[in-house]
Amino acid sequence: MKFFIDTANLDQIKEAQDMGILDGVTTNPSLMAKEGITGKDNILKHYLDICEAVEGDVSAEVIAVDFEGMVKEGEELAALHPQIVVKVPMIREGVKAIRYFSSKNIKTNCTLVFSSGQALLAAKAGATYVSPFIGRLDDIGFDGMELIEEIRLIYDNYAFETEILAASVRHTRHLIACAQLGADVMTGPLSAISGLLNHPLTDKGLAQFLADHKKGN
Numbered sequence: 001m002k003f004f005i006d007t008a009n010l011d012q013i014k015e016a017q018d019m020g021i022l023d024g025v026t027t028n029p030s031l032m033a034k035e036g037i038t039g040k041d042n043i044l045k046h047y048l049d050i051c052e053a054v055e056g057d058v059s060a061e062v063i064a065v066d067f068e069g070m071v072k073e074g075e076e077l078a079a080l081h082p083q084i085v086v087k088v089p090m091i092r093e094g095v096k097a098i099r100y101f102s103s104k105n106i107k108t109n110c111t112l113v114f115s116s117g118q119a120l121l122a123a124k125a126g127a128t129y130v131s132p133f134i135g136r137l138d139d140i141g142f143d144g145m146e147l148i149e150e151i152r153l154i155y156d157n158y159a160f161e162t163e164i165l166a167a168s169v170r171h172t173r174h175l176i177a178c179a180q181l182g183a184d185v186m187t188g189p190l191s192a193i194s195g196l197l198n199h200p201l202t203d204k205g206l207a208q209f210l211a212d213h214k215k216g217n
Contacts, residue, residue, distance in 0.1 A: 001179050002056070004165070004187035008035045008046065012190045013053050019194075024056030026109070026131075026167070026187040028087070029063065044080060051081040059109045059129075061087035062097075070097040078106045085109050085128060090118045095125045102126030109165065116150040123160040129185065134178070135168030144168075145177050152182045172196055 002023035005016045008031040016022040027050070032038070037046050047060050058081070062073040070093060074086040078101075085107040088094040094110065101108045102125065109129040110122035114137060122130040132151060134144025151164050166178040169188030172195040178186050186192075 001183065002163075002185040003193055004056070004059075004185055005190055005193065006031070006167070006169075006187040007189065008032045008037060008050070010049060010053060013050060016190055016193060017054055021193070022054060022056070023185070024058060024083075024187075025050050025054055026059040026087070026165075028061045028111075044077075047077070047080055047084065051083045054083070056083065057085045057107065057129075058083045059085045059087040059111075061111065062089075065089070065091065065093060067093045067096050067100075070094065071100055074101055074106065074108075075104075087111050088127075090114075090122065095121050098122065098125040098127050111167070114147070116147060116154055119151040119162075119164075120154055123155060123158075123162040127162050129163050129165040131165045131167040131187070133168040134166055134174060135170040137168075138170075144174075145181060148178055148181045148183050 003021050004024040004026050005013055006026045008027045013025055032043055037043055050058050060077045062070045064070045064073050070088060077084050077086050086101055087109045088097050090110050090112050098108045098110060107128040109131055110127040111131045113119050113130055113132045119130045132147050137144040137147060148166055163184035165185040165187060166183040167187050169175055169186050169192050171192055175186050175192050
């Protein structure tokens with residue numbers, strides 16, 4: 001399973017990278033704004049800074065909702081750096097844009113996916129990644145993990161190459177469940193990734209080892 005971090009915060013990205021387990025980054029306009037990054041030039045520069053901080057794919061989202069606008073923005077983003085993946089919303093014009101980008105060998109991430117039918121359309125259009133938002137589904141009383149399971153079955157049935165990028169991962173249990181169900185990638189906050197380190201028996205065992213070592217010296 002690939003680990004992506006969902007943030008525009010360079011310090012958090014570098015911290016995850018330093019752990020040696022980071023495979024990529026996902027961002028969106030809201031995350032950029034959270035870091036105080038506004039204005040086209042500043043946003044484009046920040047994408048480049050992120051690409052320099054990691055070795056894997058970096059999802060950069062288009063703002064346009066029409067086909068021509070998505071193509072224009074997407075091509076500009078893709079030209080920034082080879083690691084850039086163009087993030088496109090799951091709407092009719094977005095599916096058309098994904099097909100276009102696929103024909104140009106531009107990587108895409110179909111975002112805001114909430115059903116297996118949407119995921120099927122994204123794969124048919126040639127998306128590199130499809131991003132089902134499991135946390136947001138949980139928020140409205142649906143089972144986000146059930147969606148991951150449905151998409152995995154459909155993709156395996158037809159050998160689609162589109163990777164399932166489990167998005168809106170909130171915590172470690174989300175992450176582990178996605179891994180069990182065969183999601184190719186997860187993206188979430190640093191806390192969801194670093195939380196995998198924690199277990200009370202590990203802390204207890206280490207404390208005992210250190211105490212015994214101290215006695216022996």
